[in-house]
Amino acid sequence: MDMQTYTKFDKRIMRVNRIIIAFLVLITIIPLIYVVIASFMDPATLINKGISFNPRDWTTQGYRRVFADSSILRGFMNSLFYSFTFSFLTVLVTMLTAYPLSKKDLVGRNVITMFFVITMFVGGGLIPTYLIIKDLGMLDTPWALIVPGAVNVWNIILARTYFNGLPKELSEAATIDGANDLQILFKIMLPLAKPIMFVLFLYAFVGQWNAYFDAMIYLKNPDLQPLQLVLRNILIQNQPSQDMIGANTAMAEMKQIAELIKYSTIVISSLPLIVMYPFFQKYFDKGILVGSIKG
Amino acid sequence: MENSSEIQNQQSLKATSGVRISKWTKTKNRLKRDKWLYVLLLPGVILTIIFKYFPMYGAIIAFKDYNPMLGITASPWVGLQHFKDFIFSPNFSMLLTNTLKISIYGLLLGFLPPIILAISLNQIISKKIRQKLQLILYAPNFISVVIIVGMLFLFLSANGPINSLITKITGHPILFMSNPGYFRSIYILSGIWQGIGWSSILYTATLAGVNSDLYEAANLDGANILQRIWHIDLPALRPIMVINFILSAGNIMNVGYEKAFLMQTSMNIPTSEIISTYVYKIGLQSGDYAYSAAVGLFNMVINVVLLVIVNGITKKLNDGEGL
Numbered sequence: 001m002d003m004q005t006y007t008k009f010d011k012r013i014m015r016v017n018r019i020i021i022a023f024l025v026l027i028t029i030i031p032l033i034y035v036v037i038a039s040f041m042d043p044a045t046l047i048n049k050g051i052s053f054n055p056r057d058w059t060t061q062g063y064r065r066v067f068a069d070s071s072i073l074r075g076f077m078n079s080l081f082y083s084f085t086f087s088f089l090t091v092l093v094t095m096l097t098a099y100p101l102s103k104k105d106l107v108g109r110n111v112i113t114m115f116f117v118i119t120m121f122v123g124g125g126l127i128p129t130y131l132i133i134k135d136l137g138m139l140d141t142p143w144a145l146i147v148p149g150a151v152n153v154w155n156i157i158l159a160r161t162y163f164n165g166l167p168k169e170l171s172e173a174a175t176i177d178g179a180n181d182l183q184i185l186f187k188i189m190l191p192l193a194k195p196i197m198f199v200l201f202l203y204a205f206v207g208q209w210n211a212y213f214d215a216m217i218y219l220k221n222p223d224l225q226p227l228q229l230v231l232r233n234i235l236i237q238n239q240p241s242q243d244m245i246g247a248n249t250a251m252a253e254m255k256q257i258a259e260l261i262k263y264s265t266i267v268i269s270s271l272p273l274i275v276m277y278p279f280f281q282k283y284f285d286k287g288i289l290v291g292s293i294k295g
Numbered sequence: 296m297e298n299s300s301e302i303q304n305q306q307s308l309k310a311t312s313g314v315r316i317s318k319w320t321k322t323k324n325r326l327k328r329d330k331w332l333y334v335l336l337l338p339g340v341i342l343t344i345i346f347k348y349f350p351m352y353g354a355i356i357a358f359k360d361y362n363p364m365l366g367i368t369a370s371p372w373v374g375l376q377h378f379k380d381f382i383f384s385p386n387f388s389m390l391l392t393n394t395l396k397i398s399i400y401g402l403l404l405g406f407l408p409p410i411i412l413a414i415s416l417n418q419i420i421s422k423k424i425r426q427k428l429q430l431i432l433y434a435p436n437f438i439s440v441v442i443i444v445g446m447l448f449l450f451l452s453a454n455g456p457i458n459s460l461i462t463k464i465t466g467h468p469i470l471f472m473s474n475p476g477y478f479r480s481i482y483i484l485s486g487i488w489q490g491i492g493w494s495s496i497l498y499t500a501t502l503a504g505v506n507s508d509l510y511e512a513a514n515l516d517g518a519n520i521l522q523r524i525w526h527i528d529l530p531a532l533r534p535i536m537v538i539n540f541i542l543s544a545g546n547i548m549n550v551g552y553e554k555a556f557l558m559q560t561s562m563n564i565p566t567s568e569i570i571s572t573y574v575y576k577i578g579l580q581s582g583d584y585a586y587s588a589a590v591g592l593f594n595m596v597i598n599v600v601l602l603v604i605v606n607g608i609t610k611k612l613n614d615g616e617g618l
Binding site: 051206278 | 322325326329331332333334335336338339340342343345346347348349350351352353354356367412415416418419428429430431432433434435437438439440441442444445446448449450454456459488491492496500519520521552553556557571574575578579584587588591592594595599602
């Protein structure tokens with residue numbers, strides 16, 4: 001592009017374009033910055049005047065109150081466990097399934113592929129799935145979040161495409177040396193497939209970390225609730241725990257505190273992802289791009 | 296996998312004995328050779344049977360008078376009764392309209408912004424600045440739906456920041472979250488806010504892959520920026536636009552119920568109740584499994600039919616190129 005010459009008209013368009021993008025960036029970050037500032041406000045000021053830039057109106061009360069209760073931390077630990085185990089399982093199953101399907105001469109390859117692909121478009125629906133999970137005794141156990149979604153057909157297609165892109169000579173040479181398919185997969189192919197495994201792991205992790213719906217359906221025990229359900233209680237259902245509000249608080253004050261706690265909760269719970277996101281962003285991009293070149 | 300030693304084996308066998316190896320023997324040899332591959336497939340296949348195909352069988356509950364004591368298989372058949380009940384129920388037209396409106400408006404309003412953003416970003420010459428902008432614009436995608444909806448409630452509440460501005464101008468706040476008239480706009484606009492950057496990635500990558508010779512040639516011909524976008528960028532984006540459009544149009548009945556459900560208040564139900572949230576409430580909250588499974592099945596069938604129709608139309612319009 002830098003070889004080009006720009007006319008006056010072009011330059012004007014580019015100026016307008018820069019204004020549009022600046023506007024978009026502002027729209028994107030202003031709500032986020034607002035939340036951060038609001039989370040440090042004094043509750044009465046927040047509800048009466050909104051945010052203020054006067055340091056005398058700032059407090060860390062919101063954060064102290066959120067940490068006065070164990071529910072956020074417990075939800076956090078639960079989510080960490082669910083997300084790690086789920087991502088590990090889904091990547092494992094994906095790689096095990098994708099490798100055989102990447103073999104062009106596998107007998108029944110097309111039928112097996114169809115067997116998986118059909119489930120992308122047709123399914124039993126919410127209720128029959130719920131009944132199966134109930135019959136398996138998975139209700140109110142972590143399994144309900146970890147196992148049922150482990151087979152992700154889209155991921156299998158991605159991984160299969162990736163395997164197809166690896167040089168065939170490697171596995172052929174290993175076969176001649178007497179290695180069987182298990183040894184080839186675990187000793188040769190998987191080490192080569194680390195990049196795609198990492199991308200799939202990240203996607204699965206973020207997906208599970210941010211999900212609430214399955215946990216809402218399958219887990220009734222509050223001790224098992226992931227972070228997002230705890231957040232739902234506080235943010236959407238207006239049910240912060242009594243430990244956060246504090247005993248013997250007047251009604252009007254309670255409302256102010258509840259509002260403040262919401263902002264602090266949002267910041268605390270988003271922090272881990274926001275901090276890690278810049279380091280991982282290129283991998284997320286890569287995932288989308290690999291996905292677009294589907295086989 | 297090309298198993299060369301195997302093939303050599305077979306060839307030598309053929310040459311020496313002159314026996315023509317039947318197709319079946321060949322298949323049998325390959326099955327034997329690939330036994331470990333089938334073992335590897337087992338976990339995925341078993342999980343899919345249990346969690347995808349069993350529920351498909353379980354969907355016959357929609358045609359039964361389900362009795363938990365008898366189980367799905369032994370419960371008596373009622374034919375299309377549940378479907379009739381749903382279609383003639385007073386809720387039916389509201390649910391269908393709400394579902395269709397929210398996704399059609401969402402598709403129409405949400406389709407172009409990511410494309411425009413990608414073209415806009417493509418005009419930023421400095422790669423470094425472009426990457427920084429992308430980092431910011433992609434970020435909202437990683438915020439969970441619970442937090443997004445939590446932020447909506449906070450920002451749009453009667454004493455939230457938006458209403459404190461509105462109150463200054465008009466004197467009284469607007470109750471966004473309890474007024475059914477605002478539900479769709481809030482749902483769709485917040486969706487665009489969250490997704491515009493992320494949905495533009497593919498378009499951005501496609502534009503980055505456009506041969507720069509094309510731009511230079513256009514430049515020599517005296518084309519201005521808008522003409523270059525029109526004649527070079529848009530045609531390059533067209534295939535992906537088509538695929539994205541088919542995929543979203545085929546998903547019209549699959550409104551993101553996770554978000555709609557969170558955004559529901561007792562006041563905005565007239566516009567915010569959609570088929571999938573209704574299925575959840577009737578089935579899992581009220582326990583009417585069979586009826587709500589029928590509603591869910593109805594939704595899915597329409598969806599598959601739509602996908603086939605849209606794919607067919609696009610194929611015709613797009614010179615035989617569909618999905």
